[in-house]
Amino acid sequence: MPPSDHALDLPERISFSALTAQAIRRGIDRGAWAGALPSERRLSEVLQVSRPTIRRALAILVREGTLDGPRARQLRTIRAGGGARPSLNRRVIFLSHEQPEQCPPIGSLAFSEIRTVLERLRFTTEFLVCQERSLAAQQRKLAAYFARNRVLSYVLLSLNQELQMWLAGRGVPAMVLGSCHPAVRLPSFDLDNHAVGRSAAGLLLSRGHRRIAFLVPDSNGIGDLATEAGFTEAVRLHAAGDEVQARIVRHDGTPAGLRVRLDALLAGPAPPTGLLVAKPRAALVALVHLLGRGVAVPGRVSIICRDQDDVFGDLRPQLAHFSYDGRGIVRRLGRALAQLAATGVAVARPYRVFPRFVSGTSLARPG
């Protein structure tokens, strides 16, 4: 018999499923979830582990009594005494009606920037998209989410007015990135969309356009409403003697819906010669659609986009648009969150950025 070396620990032969079970157990202890676990597919994404492995891990936890089995196709519930130790977390949730790439206050570029900066500051970021059509459904979904998750603060991106006020009313910890309803008293980091709308209308009018339109999704985003207000205000101020026809054209936010509106506009009796388009994606869709229909840009229609996209400068015609440097906003947001994490409150002073106009060949004098 060989002598045995006693000073040694044998390497632990532990299956990856068991390790995963440990990870989930720690998550439960830290209070990452309340009441019930996320779905298996969610866990598999979050933990970067395949679903069969997640299932084996869950089976272990059920067997040891940490979890209940799924009840009638419900999520698995966490057994009482799960140690829900409320620890100060640094979890930040971005809340929006749209995919992150489409949120106007911060273009696609800036969003990964935001994530990076916040993660440097040791915040963990998540994105929650709330795309239900009815307000009630949105509120139900969010209420369920609030009940099951503990977060430091929500960051509201281009939410519609009703939901923004509902959240503020419920006392959900939040700050607003993008435009903020004036009545909502939350820390906010805005673009001055009102000024942009006014400026855009002024640009079109000063180039001689007399039939202009603002194409905007009908989602009641507060920034969109502000742009709209600025747009009509500029028209009202200018149109003292002139005969100016300014329309606000709402579409349903889908590319197809936008094209339908565009076609209707152009087929109408007095088609506009100048367009302001909200959202970079929509501007691209509109440009390609018009060119594809043989409508010259800017020959028959000039286009200004309210928001930025870094492809705009590469195209011919270059899309005239408004642009700004998001880094200042990101820095402020990071500081506000750090303050909130440290002190429990954040200043509600709004921070405003005035985008600058980037001229492009898509804007010219009318035909």
Added chain:
Amino acid sequence: MPPSDHALDLPERISFSALTAQAIRRGIDRGAWAGALPSERRLSEVLQVSRPTIRRALAILVREGTLDGPRARQLRTIRAGGGARPSLNRRVIFLSHEQPEQCPPIGSLAFSEIRTVLERLRFTTEFLVCQERSLAAQQRKLAAYFARNRVLSYVLLSLNQELQMWLAGRGVPAMVLGSCHPAVRLPSFDLDNHAVGRSAAGLLLSRGHRRIAFLVPDSNGIGDLATEAGFTEAVRLHAAGDEVQARIVRHDGTPAGLRVRLDALLAGPAPPTGLLVAKPRAALVALVHLLGRGVAVPGRVSIICRDQDDVFGDLRPQLAHFSYDGRGIVRRLGRALAQLAATGVAVARPYRVFPRFVSGTSLARPG
């Protein structure tokens, strides 16, 4: 993008060999052996681990400097001062000729995804752009960087062939995200660009196109070269009896340069009726330029884009393109890096993804 709960530790994916190395390391620290380790077969008995695993563990310890290699069939000796071991850091540098958003293997969307996943695995990520025009200048810059920085691994994104081979030759720790030169023996996570090129040409030919072209930047990216090879191969195989005219058109990577090439193509004697375009940005520029010139798409020219962009589906015509899910690649990359951090080496087996074709109305039969 699905939200992810960051308040969690991910389960650690550590191989049993690495665990065994840990056990041996602890044994050394506790003075279980003096001067030299027991033989492999002894260790295998003592630790209750098979000998191949013991050997892998020993290789890890030799690599990290805890052990000397076996001297002339002697037992492995324990290095003096076994206390201070240079531990591998977890710093990862992304190295590319272009801005991250433009790197084709992973779209802008996927890149923030990659950062997030790697940072959750406790890697720190940085991006290093190497845009010098001359190869010598690139090498100088990188050599200076290597001399001053210790990193776990470089991740090469769409580097040109020369630089990729130079790095491999210098023994820089690296893996390739995107296409990899066949002679370069590095872990790589590829799209199968060759297959894409072949498939794209096949699609155009099978639709009846007989004059086709591949528009590609002249930067000698390995993926581009592979696409080109696949493209011409498909043409060669198909064109047995048929008369097919296939051109490779290189542009300088700028939108203006692309437009010049397009105009020259269309003004030529036998303009192509089908185009394959590399890079999503280039495809957008080409589409808008053609439509703006009154060239009907797909009426006069069909377009397929080799890469993906999520705006393609929203446009009319929809841009036919090749698409894939980058998450699998990100997962593999993360695992390879984790393995590298734990064991000091990563497998050099290439991982290949076959993008699937997303049909679109920009592709139709000619004329």
Added chain:
DNA sequence: CTTTCCTGGTTACTCAGGATGACCAGCGCA
């Protein structure tokens, strides 16, 4: 109401990595 999406449950298949056992050449030593 209908439809859509998401849940848990289940399948078949691939593949990496560890276990096993055998073999080799070199070396020290009885």
Added chain:
DNA sequence: TGCGCTGGTCATCCTGAGTAACCAGGAAAG
């Protein structure tokens, strides 16, 4: 000289994880 030990190598088997489909039930959106 022959034995027993060392590290080095190989072929083979098998477990466990990954992947990608499916399915039915049920909740919720519209």
